[in-house]
Amino acid sequence: MATVATRTAPFLSLPPVPRYERLKRLAERFPQLDMSAIQTCIAMLHLSHELTGAYDAHLARHGLSMGRFVVLIRLFSTEEVEDGRGLTPAELAESSCVSRATMTGLLDTLEKDDLISRQDHPEDRRMYTVKLTAKARKLLDGMLPDHYRRISALMAPLSEAERTTLQELMTKVSSGIPALRDP
Amino acid sequence: MATVATRTAPFLSLPPVPRYERLKRLAERFPQLDMSAIQTCIAMLHLSHELTGAYDAHLARHGLSMGRFVVLIRLFSTEEVEDGRGLTPAELAESSCVSRATMTGLLDTLEKDDLISRQDHPEDRRMYTVKLTAKARKLLDGMLPDHYRRISALMAPLSEAERTTLQELMTKVSSGIPALRDP
DNA sequence: CGAATTTAGTTAGGTCCCTTATTGTATGGC
């Protein structure tokens, strides 16, 4: 019962035991294990991995990473609404969900690639203002139609109602995250 | 209409324009933009970021990262079902969704921490077999009850029916990923 | 057999992001 069978065949060339079987065995040993919770959690982590991988691969074809793209699109959509408005590194870090130190690095390479410029802040010499360059506007103008088509295609399998449901369910999961994280 | 108002107040201390407003403006300019698709996609990326962050923070308290934990749990659940069965680096890489090169690095540090051992493969001298050490079994035995409670708590806001729905919706999103990734 | 191909694991080098100091500037109480 503990082993599958006496093995005469090559040691490691047996077909792997399916994940479901292994999980069930663990559930017998650990009564705290909630099988549907684990399965849903693994599915989320898996999708998250696939999604960010696909996103990165797509952006890489334009010389961008997720972090770089978020910075550019944030600046782009801000100047679209408030003409001439730039943002500080701290504002960009917050809206990009990265640390300020990481934002410094992102801005360094974006500036090196002539996609953003740093300009003195008129009122506080600790800060500066970040603005898009003409090159960056051109890059975004060129790539965004295709980009938006791709996001639309990604979500095409879901109806409007399903998108709403998905967002609601994700909000519920989000509310459980502190229970996973906190000491 | 292009600017919000004539600005006399400090340049950057205005409240930021909400994301929804900025998105609407972009949608006017780019007809390909599907607002509900973007919003759902951003929500997924955001949840993914929160979830992996929380997971990492939790595992870090046991000296583990996501990659290290997945390797250990895979070995643990395999030897639970097939006593004495080890896995090759290639099998571990595949089931952990990392490259073989990354697996080499993970195994190096796990071995240094005396959590796994590398043993000669009986039949193929290119490979070796990875096994848990007693120390690793003790670590997992100690941490898994709490770990499973945390996953259970994470998913507690969702009923069984909601978990099933969430998995179905995620499967649909997953089917759209090639459309995002492919050239 | 023995050369060519395939496969397993590793090494080298790079990207992205993190945390933890450090430096320079602003601010508020004495």
Add this chain to the structure above:
DNA sequence: GCCATACAATAAGGGACCTAACTAAATTCG
């Protein structure tokens, strides 16, 4: 006015993961 405090950005160092190039062993096939 001046000092302690707070805050913005940066530098230094580290972890996780990737791809591409390499080494060694096994397999295929003329």
